[in-house]
Amino acid sequence: MRILSIKDILFKRLLFVAALLILLICAGIVYTLVSGSYGTFVRFGFFHFITSTAWNPTIGHENYGALSFIVGTLLTAFVALLLCLPFSLPVALFTGEYFRGKKIASIISSVINLLAGIPSIVYGLWGFYTLRPIMNHLGWGQQGFGLLTSAIVLAIMIIPYASSLSSEFISMVPKDLKESAYSLGATRLEVIKNVTFPVAGMGIFASYVLALGRALGETMAVTMLIGNTNNLPTSITSTGNTMASIIANQFGEADGLKLSSLIALGLLLFLITAIINFIGKMIMKKFAA
Amino acid sequence: MKIVNSLLLATVAIAMVACGSGKKQHSTLSLAGAGGTFPLPYYTLAFKTYLDSNNVNVTYGGIGSGGGIRSLKDQVVDFGASDAFLSDKEMATMSPVIHIPTCMGAVVLAYNLPQVKNLKLTGDIIADIYLGKITKWNDPKIKAINAGTVFPNKKIIPVYRSDGSGTTYIFSDFMSKVSPEWKNSIGTGKSLKWSVGMASKGNPGVAGTIMQTDGAFGYVGSEYAFAQKIAYAQIKNALGEFVVPNTESISKAALGDMPADTRCMITNSSAPGAYPISCFTWILIYKEQYYKNRTMQQAQGTVNLIHWMLGPEAQGMTEKVNYVPLPAKVIANAEAQLAEVTYKGRLLTVGSKAKSAALTK
C-alpha cells in the first residue's frame, strides 16, 4: 500500500477540479443558452422549430425555423471534412512517418501551422477575391457563392487541426513495435496499415473530431462565401446558410423573438455537435472491436 | 518544465501588473460606446482627434445598432449609436433616452454597367427589380426615364445585405413610402425577407460583389460608395426631381419639419433638391445620467463629448471623410436636448466651463 503524500493528494484533487471546471463551464453555457432561447421554444415549440424552413424577420409576420440552417451546417461541415481528409492524412504521414525528423517535414509542418493563425475574416476575403471567381468560372454556385465554395475554404481552414495533431500521434508510435514488424519482412505500407494506424488511431480520430468541430462552428469565412439565402439548400452548389453564419449575420441587430431564435440556433448547434460526436464514438467503438 | 513554469509566471505577472497599473493611471477618462458600422469610419476619426486634444479615450465598437441599444439597456456603455431611432414601444421598456443626431449620410443605389455613365431610377423601378419583375437592364421602364442612354441586354443582378443593418432599414423605409407593393411584400426593417438577388455581408461585401459582378445592382452606404468611387444612380424624389446624392442634396433632406426629439426618418423628403434616401445617425444616452454607480466625471465627460461632436471641429471633419454635416437647425435642436441631461436630478452644464471643471477633479 503506497502512502500518498499530501502533495499527491492535492495534485489529484487539482486534476479533478480542472476536469470539473470543464463540466461546470458547459453546464453554465447550456443554462445561459436555454434561458436565452426560452421565448422561441415557447412560441414555436421545439419540434416545429427544428423542422421548419421558415425564416421571416418582417415585424408582424415573424416566423423562424431552424431546418434550412441545420442542413446547411451539416452539408458544409461534412463536405469540408471529406475534402480535407485526402490531403491532411497524407501530409500527416509525410511529416510524421516518412520524413519524420527531416528538415522538409519541419518546414511543411510549420507552413501548415501558420494556416491556423490566419484570421477567419481573412480566409473569407481570400475566398471572396480568389476562390469565388474560380468557382464562378467553373459554374459552381451562384456567382461563385455557395455551399461548395464555403466547404472548400473550410476544408483548407481545418487542415492544420487535422494534420498537425495526427502527425504528432503518428510519430509517437513506439519504434520497437514498428521495428518488429519490419523484421518480419513488412513493407512500409504494411507497417503503416497494421501498426501505426491501430496504435495512433484513437489520436487521429480525436484530431478529426476536433477539426470537424472547428468546421461546424466557423462563422466569418462561411458567412462571406455561402450566399446567405435562408432557404433549404437543394444541392451542394446552391447558396444557403449555416447556423453559425446566420447568428453572426443577424446578431448585431437582433432583438426579442429574433434574438431568442438565434440563441436557440446556438443551442441546437450544441446538440447537433453532441449527436455527431456520439455517433462518431459509436462507429469508432465498432471499428476497434 | 522550468520554462513552462516561468512562462506561466510571466503571464500571470503581466496580468497582475495590468490590473494594478490600470487603476493607477486613471487620470485620463475612458468612455465606451457601441453601435452600427455606418458611422464607424467617422467616429473613429472623431474620437481619435478627441483623444489627442482632450485626453479622453473614447472607444467605439461597431457591433451593430442592435448591439449598441442592447449595451445601453444593459448599462455597460456610456452611449449607444444607431441609424434607426428607438420606437415608442422600445422607449417604453427603458428609462428615458435622448437621441442626438451626429451626422448625416445616405443610401445610394450602386450599379456595375461600365457603359452607362448616368442612370436615373424611381422607387417603383427599384421595387420591381428587387421583386423580380424587371430582370434586364434594357427593360422599357428603365429606358423610358433614361432617354438617350443605351442599355445592354444584360441581366440585372440585385444585391442586398445578408446581415441585419441600419442601411437596409433606411433603404426599406424609403421604398415602403414610395411603393405600396414593396410595403406589402418586403416591408421595412433591418433584416428583410428578399425574394430575388444575392446577399453579401456588410457594406464592403455588397460593394465588393457589385464591383466584381457585371450587371449587378444594389444599395450601399453613401460614404462607402463615395470613397470607393462606385457608380451610383440619381433617384427621383418626392417632387419629381432626379437628384444626385452629394453633400448638398443630402443636407437638404433635413430641412423639412422635425420633431423636437429629432426622432424622424428623413427619407422621401419633400424639400426641394433633397436626396430622397438620406438619413441621420444618432447617439443615444440616458436622460438621467446617474445609474449603476456612474460617477459625475463619466456623466460630464459623456455630455462634453457629445457637445464637441455637435461643434464646428467635429462637423467640419464629416465632409472630409464623405459624411455630411448637420444643418444649423438640427444642431440647435440637438443642443437643446443635451441641455436637459441631468445627473442625480441636477442639470449638467455643457461647454468649456464645465469641461475644465471636470478635468480638475
Place this chain on the structure above:
Amino acid sequence: MNYRLIKDKIFFGCICFLSSLTVIPLVAIIWQLVKRGYRQINWDFFTKTAPSTLDAMLAKSNGTLISGGIANGITGTLLMVAMASAIAIPVGIFAGIYLEERPNTAFSNTVRFLTDLLQGIPSIILGIIAYAWVVKSLGSYSALAGATSLFIMMLPLIVRSTEETLKMLPVSMKESALALGAPYWAVMLKVMLPSAFGGLFIGILLAISRVIGETAPLMLTALGSTAVNWDVTEPTSAVPLLIWQFYNDPNLVDLIWSSSLFLMILILILNIIAKQVAKKWRIQ
C-alpha cells in the same frame, strides 16, 4: 513478393503527390498575404495606434504609405491571449491528465464528451456567453471578458491533445518511475509531461492560433479601443477587431493584409520557440 513492394512504392508516391498538392494552395494563400501586406510593416506598425480613415485617404491621394500602425491591437491581443493562456494551459493540461489517468468513469466520459462539444460552439455564441457572464456583471466591456471567451475556446484543443498524447506514451515509463519511488505528482509533471511535450505543444499552439484570429467573441466582450490599453477592466482593442474595423472602412482595407501577416508571423515565432524547446527535451 514484388506485388507488395509495388503497392508500397505506389502508396509512397501518392503520399508525396497529395502532400505537395496540399502545400501548393497553402503557400499561395500565405504568399498573397505577404505580397499585399509586407509594405505596411515598419517600425510605426508596431508602435503607432490605428490610423483613421482620413489618414488613409490622405496617404492614398499622396501615394504614400498609410501612417500609423496597430499598436493598440497588438498590445490588446497579447494581453488577452496571455490571460486566457495563463488559465487555459494549466486547466487544460490538468484536465487532460485526469482524463488519461481515469479514462473510463462516467465522469470522465462525460467531461471528454463535453470537451469535444465545446470545440464545435461557434465563437460568437461564446461571445454571447462571456457577455452575459462577465460584461453584464462587471458593468462594462473589458479585456477580462474577452480573455474569458478566448479561454473557453482554447480548452478543448489543449485538453484533448494532452490526453491523447499521454495515452500514447508507454505505460512502462510511468511505472518504472513510480517503482523507483517517485511521488505521483513528480512522475506526472517531471517525467510524463516532458515526454508528451510534442503533442502538448501542438495542442497549445493550435489553441493560441485559433483564438488569436477570432473577431466575433471579442466584439461582444472587449469592444475595442483607440489607445493602447493595459487595464483589464476596460475595453481593449485586438488585432482581429482592428481588422474588422479596417474591413468596414473603405479607405483602410489594405491594412487588413498586413495585420494578418503580423498574426501569422506571431504564430511562426511561437512555432520556432517551441521547436527549440522541444529539441532540448525530446526523450524519444
